[in-house]
Amino acid sequence: xxxxxxxxxxxxxxxxxxxxxxxxxxxxxxxxxxxxxxxxxxxxxxxxxxxxxxxxxxxxxxxxxxxxxxxxxxxxxxxxxxxxxxxxxxxxxxxxxxxxxxxxxxxxxxxxxxxxxxxxxxxxxxxxxxxxxxxxxxxxxxxxxxxxxxxxxxxxxxxxxxxxxxxxxxxxxxxxxxxxxxxxxxxxxxxxxxxxxxxxxxxxxxxxxxxxxxxxxxxxxxxxxxxxxxxxxxxxxxxxxxxxxxxxxxxxxxxxxxxxxxxxxxxxxxxxxxxxxxxxxxxxxxxxxxxxxxxxxxxxxxxxxxxxxxxxxxxxxxxxxxxxxxxxxxxxxxxxxxxxxxxxxxxxxxxxxxxxxxxxxxxxxxxx
Amino acid sequence: xxxxxxxxxxxxxxxxxxxxxxxxxxxxxxxxxxxxxxxxxxxxxxxxxxxxxxxxxxxxxxxxxxxxxxxxxxxxxxxxxxxxxxxxxxxxxxxxxxxxxxxxxxxxxxxxxxxxxxxxxxxxxxxxxxxxxxxxxxxxxxxxxxxxxxxxxxxxxxxxxxxxxxxxxxxxxxxxxxxxxxxxxxxxxxxxxxxxxxxxxxxxxxxxxxxxxxxxxxxxxxxxxxxxxxxxxxxxxxxxxxxxxxxxxxxxxxxxxxxxxxxxxxxxxxxxxxxxxxxxxxxxxxxxxxxxxxxxxxxxxxxxxxxxxxxxxxxxxxxxxxxxxxxxxxxxxxxxxxxxxxxxxxxxxxxxxxxxxxxxxxxxxxxxxxxxxxxxxxxxxxxxxxxxxxxxxxxxxxxxxxxxxxxxxxxxxxxxxxxxxxxxxxxxxxx
Numbered sequence: 001x002x003x004x005x006x007x008x009x010x011x012x013x014x015x016x017x018x019x020x021x022x023x024x025x026x027x028x029x030x031x032x033x034x035x036x037x038x039x040x041x042x043x044x045x046x047x048x049x050x051x052x053x054x055x056x057x058x059x060x061x062x063x064x065x066x067x068x069x070x071x072x073x074x075x076x077x078x079x080x081x082x083x084x085x086x087x088x089x090x091x092x093x094x095x096x097x098x099x100x101x102x103x104x105x106x107x108x109x110x111x112x113x114x115x116x117x118x119x120x121x122x123x124x125x126x127x128x129x130x131x132x133x134x135x136x137x138x139x140x141x142x143x144x145x146x147x148x149x150x151x152x153x154x155x156x157x158x159x160x161x162x163x164x165x166x167x168x169x170x171x172x173x174x175x176x177x178x179x180x181x182x183x184x185x186x187x188x189x190x191x192x193x194x195x196x197x198x199x200x201x202x203x204x205x206x207x208x209x210x211x212x213x214x215x216x217x218x219x220x221x222x223x224x225x226x227x228x229x230x231x232x233x234x235x236x237x238x239x240x241x242x243x244x245x246x247x248x249x250x251x252x253x254x255x256x257x258x259x260x261x262x263x264x265x266x267x268x269x270x271x272x273x274x275x276x277x278x279x280x281x282x283x284x285x286x287x288x289x290x291x292x293x294x295x296x297x298x299x300x301x302x303x304x305x306x307x308x309x310x311x312x313x314x315x316x317x318x319x320x321x322x323x324x325x326x327x328x329x330x331x332x333x334x335x336x337x338x339x340x341x342x343x344x345x346x347x348x349x350x351x352x353x354x355x356x357x358x359x360x361x362x363x364x365x366x367x368x
Numbered sequence: 369x370x371x372x373x374x375x376x377x378x379x380x381x382x383x384x385x386x387x388x389x390x391x392x393x394x395x396x397x398x399x400x401x402x403x404x405x406x407x408x409x410x411x412x413x414x415x416x417x418x419x420x421x422x423x424x425x426x427x428x429x430x431x432x433x434x435x436x437x438x439x440x441x442x443x444x445x446x447x448x449x450x451x452x453x454x455x456x457x458x459x460x461x462x463x464x465x466x467x468x469x470x471x472x473x474x475x476x477x478x479x480x481x482x483x484x485x486x487x488x489x490x491x492x493x494x495x496x497x498x499x500x501x502x503x504x505x506x507x508x509x510x511x512x513x514x515x516x517x518x519x520x521x522x523x524x525x526x527x528x529x530x531x532x533x534x535x536x537x538x539x540x541x542x543x544x545x546x547x548x549x550x551x552x553x554x555x556x557x558x559x560x561x562x563x564x565x566x567x568x569x570x571x572x573x574x575x576x577x578x579x580x581x582x583x584x585x586x587x588x589x590x591x592x593x594x595x596x597x598x599x600x601x602x603x604x605x606x607x608x609x610x611x612x613x614x615x616x617x618x619x620x621x622x623x624x625x626x627x628x629x630x631x632x633x634x635x636x637x638x639x640x641x642x643x644x645x646x647x648x649x650x651x652x653x654x655x656x657x658x659x660x661x662x663x664x665x666x667x668x669x670x671x672x673x674x675x676x677x678x679x680x681x682x683x684x685x686x687x688x689x690x691x692x693x694x695x696x697x698x699x700x701x702x703x704x705x706x707x708x709x710x711x712x713x714x715x716x717x718x719x720x721x722x723x724x725x726x727x728x729x730x731x732x733x734x735x736x737x738x739x740x741x742x743x744x745x746x747x748x749x750x751x752x753x754x755x756x757x758x759x760x761x762x763x764x765x766x767x768x769x770x771x772x773x774x775x776x777x778x779x780x781x782x783x784x785x786x787x788x789x790x791x792x793x794x795x796x797x798x799x
Contacts, residue, residue, distance in 0.1 A: 052628035
């Protein structure tokens, strides 16, 4: 584990550093002024709107966080960015979609309603099934991806697996388009968790709706992230993963099957992406072959933001990015269409001022 | 330093992928109109025509025509090309136009022993797709006319390509006003423009619905932004200042934050300039963003079965624009033919079932009036003369009304009719 050395004592200060510091101060002052404007001096939004922004941000952020952990895990072990990760999420989303579709046709008549379908009669089982299928399909894709696209290139220069990842991503997107068609498909939620419905909380002037799907997404993400953290910290597999991430050759000398650990890492990261994909479908509804692209990029941004290789960093980065996306345009007073610009500008700013990410990089000592 | 460089390189690669992404729903579309080159007077047909020795059969009009002749040999079909979204979210519009045009083609029957064929290609409704399809069509010597394209953005991008090759265009659905304002000689349109549609929309909101708190959103496409701007200007002229004018990025799944921003201004009605794919997502997310009491008003790009299927109960009470042909025997006969062929009433998938038929029929009539049957059995269709003939169409009795083209290429006559969703179906909105 590298200890973070305070920035300013590393070397003599050059003009480049001075410019960075000045720009940083200017930006912080502007941000503080904007916050003052928006909250105190000239409030354009009531507390109900801010509550809505916050809810959207947290829910979206938790989905980004799940996908970001996948990126981080793979980067920590292999030093490569798995560009096809967003498409693994897409595969999971389709898996959940087909389960819900199938279950919405399975009749399970009840005395109250002879037309009832399985999906609405047993919503909890349906959701569990959807997640199970989505997660397994993605985990399998992650595993196959590693075996086919990355393992043969294990000893190649670092740029080569990167290109292979891009190729795999394009392949998966187009394969999905050919198999499933180009039109967007709507998730058929069980009617107990119809999209858009939720608990109404009166805040400010109107009622803010806390959607069932939003709460489900957030709670499930937190549980999964907790589970993963425990897995990495407390189990043998987790210890093996940390060991391989720290120093591959030494881990091999200690008797760890490095290939198997890498496969298991890809399976876990694929599973996480699959869960995120099913959540995306349940909460937002639309799945199509290209759905993994933008969340994949944003999740990668969050992973870098939190410190690539750092699991809590990925979680934090995801939530942070989600919140910034939804509240950023409101705070900065710019057009909502520019929220992607904000997300990527933050990435650039973080790379300039704090390239190790918010929580610091956790990478092994050997540079592969 | 190399670690940082690696990450920065990767970020730049991703950024370049984002900006160059060719996904159909995430590509930002140009909002400025593409300026076509003015029609050149030199014969550019030399590269278009198949190498045919100047036999005695080739009429002399072919050598004097600015674009030469299309030569259809016996056994070949006279092809009419059509570019539209045939797959993806907006497939309903392209498929409906293609189906209508096919009926027109089969109604036309044979001409001097030659049959017509519709070549419908998928341009996804995007400018890139439009240009790609246009390049494909100008390379095919059997294509003599273009119906389309279906979407305004694709039409704008394809127009300069057709202008240079001398292929006449007649669109039954591209409504952006700028398309006829750039001096193009080949483009004609048989449907109302967004300038007309926007005016009707503003009048309806102001006079009939009597709503004053209007928010305007659009999707930054040629069509969507154009229509939204017209509606905004017309509303301001009528004395209603819109509460906000907001663009969204098509393709994002989550519009709740934008809608929360809109909700903070408490609008009674939101006008959306764009297509059904995004409109359905917006309508489904309106309730949870605090817009339970607002209604969505859209243009012709929203109307169709797609909207109702996707929004289910959330779509109740939403408005859109469509075309209703004036009642006549021809319309009744056509409706029956359409329903027999495709199992669905015309005007359900999209508003263009009648204007697309008219566009194909006008093109066919123009082709038949300029085509010359040579002594060698080939059919010669002078392209330049065809362009002028279509532009000069006067008093053609079509399904959607009387079609007469003015000098800029505006040929349509009927205005939009507004529909509202009631009990899961589109019904005409009260006037």
